[in-house]
Amino acid sequence: MDFVSSRVITADITRLVDFYERVTKVPATWGHKEFAEIRTGSGTLAIGSTNTVPLFAPGSAEPAANRTVILEFLVDDVDSVYEDLKEIVTDFVNEPTTMPWGNRALLFRDPDGNLVNFFTPVTPEAKEKFGR
Template sequence: MNLLSVRIITGEIERLISFYEHITELSIVRYTPDFAELRTATTTLAIGSTKTLQFFGGDEVAKPEQNQSVIIEFRVDDVDNDYERLSAYLKGSIVQEPTVMPWGNKSLLFRDPDGNLVNFFTPVTPEALGRTERN
């Protein structure tokens, strides 16, 4: 089994598409006005408007802007460089400036426009580097 995708449901899809394109410097593919994907080498971040909920059983299946438990994580080459690049853009949204965590990652934690937590991290210890390498 492989985890292929995580999806965010939003009431303002263009706002989130613009945000994730800006922070990742990657292009997002828009399949319809209500569904888009940001693809990386290891997984996909899908962004769907609330209009897509009709295909999953109705508007009560998911609620935008109410995430209180999930952190969307991106491994980056140098979290300090990304912090410098994004600090003005993320002003008011940064939860934690780059900090070395007990498990060996240096992490920058911030919120996207819908309030979802996003973590940019760089492994900085040998143990952390070993955990994040994929075969």
């Protein structure tokens, strides 16, 4: 089995895709007007409109209701990225902070309120874990 992607459901797909294109600097691949993907070298963030939910199971997903998942992206220099994101992100949860497990992390919310973590490994153990 291979983990392929995480999917976010949104009521405003254009706004959310634009946000993720801007913060990741990765252009989206649109599979349909109701579905797009931000593909990175190690994973994919899929973004679907609320119109896709009934195709799976009506009422099974609700946009802007997440309070348990954090979408995480490995970046080369989280402090530098933080400075760039100040022009894009309006809801920072914290500034870059070194975590006990060796990553320097920046937590913010996307326009739908989903938590996003951009992080850089900074300790030798964390760098080794992520091949840095």
